[in-house]
Amino acid sequence: MKKTKSALIFLLCVFFLTGCWDSNEPERLVYANGLGIDYKNGKIIVHLQIINMKGLAKSESGGDPSSLSAADVGTATGNTLEEALFNLYHTVDRRIYWGHLSFVIFSEEALNMGGLKYTVDFLDRYRETRYRVYFFMTKDSIKDAMLISPIENISIAFSKLSDPDDNYHQSSFIPPINLREIIIQLDEPAYQVAIPELKITEQWSGQDKKEKSLLIESVTIISKNKIKDFLPKNVMNGGRLVNKDFVRDSVTLFAGTKKDASVILYDKKSKITPIIERNGKVRFDVNLKVKASVEMIKNDITRQQYESEIKRSIKKEIKKTYQYTQKRDIELFKLSKLLYRHDSEAWKRMESEGMIPLDDDSLRSIWIEVELQDTGKQKLSPIFEGQRD
Known part of the structure; x- marks a missing residue:
């Protein structure tokens, strides 16, 4: 009798279970x-x-x-x-x-x-x-x-x-x-x-x-x-180098000359620091550290020339992007946001509709450190003297 009751209770529970009758099958x-x-x-x-x-x-x-x-x-x-x-x-x-x-x-x-x-x-x-x-x-x-x-x-x-x-x-x-x-x-x-x-x-x-x-x-x-x-494309060249999600990209060196070459930039670390001067004006210091790889070597270019030209090209791209966007009130570098996080009281004194005023010289300095880390597969037999692994 007990077994019959247990079986009856089990069947009633099964009857009231909803199951998956109202589900949508993926193929449908x-x-x-x-x-x-x-x-x-x-x-x-x-x-x-x-x-x-x-x-x-x-x-x-x-x-x-x-x-x-x-x-x-x-x-x-x-x-x-x-x-x-x-x-x-x-x-x-x-x-x-x-x-x-x-x-x-x-x-x-x-x-x-x-x-x-x-x-x-x-x-x-x-x-x-x-x-x-x-x-x-x-x-x-x-x-x-x-x-x-x-x-x-x-x-x-x-x-x-x-x-x-x-x-x-x-x-x-x-x-x-x-x-x-x-x-x-x-x-x-x-x-x-x-x-x-x-x-x-x-x-x-x-x-x-x-x-x-x-x-x-x-x-x-x-x-x-x-x-x-x-x-446009030529303006975005400088913007990529301060983007926090940057992974790797190429930069053209010695453009328009017989020495024109390209290098791959990677492992980039950047920091933009707001500096509030005595007169109350805010300016920004850009610090950029990046590694570079030369995929195609030019025999008449030294390591020092490569590193110097990489710094010059990066600095030129950043300046061009900033000047183009600043004249159009475009905050591609998000400098207002950086000041807000660094000094919210200073931001409140300067801001107008959420943005701080920026001038042509608001970028006080652009400091760039370049390490020519390797030359592709050639790092096993270094091309440059004193090649670092």
């Missing part, structure tokens, strides 16, 4: 990878890139190699972002899952209409999206940019848009920016956000035709929820 979902936002004729235009997640699995595990670079882009319009997305939902076969959203691309018109803050707030509030969503802008076609496939046999989930960190670690020129970093900067007084700018180019070729690819070599500065300015 549509995965959003990228979102494009445009604005024309008073309407918001959204472009949604969806990808096949089977391409991420290895072929021996059941993955589909043909789906690696496959992507579809849907387009819809609306008076608001939500309306445009729901108009797009009406055309999709399955539920769209937003947990794998990797990037957002804005048009110039969308940014000037205040699209950055609105989109950031939308993504921050939605329960499925993560903070590792990267932001870009383009003056070219958003839809064309989202349909560009990466190099063959690389999943579109690992493209320059979806995973820009890997490319940045090889050439630290334009730093990517994600949703978390933008939220932090939007809360700063007189915020300025630097968003990488995409350009469609044809620098790669396949066996039959030229292949389109995405080029990132300039940034768009957003301030007060609209575009403030565009910074």
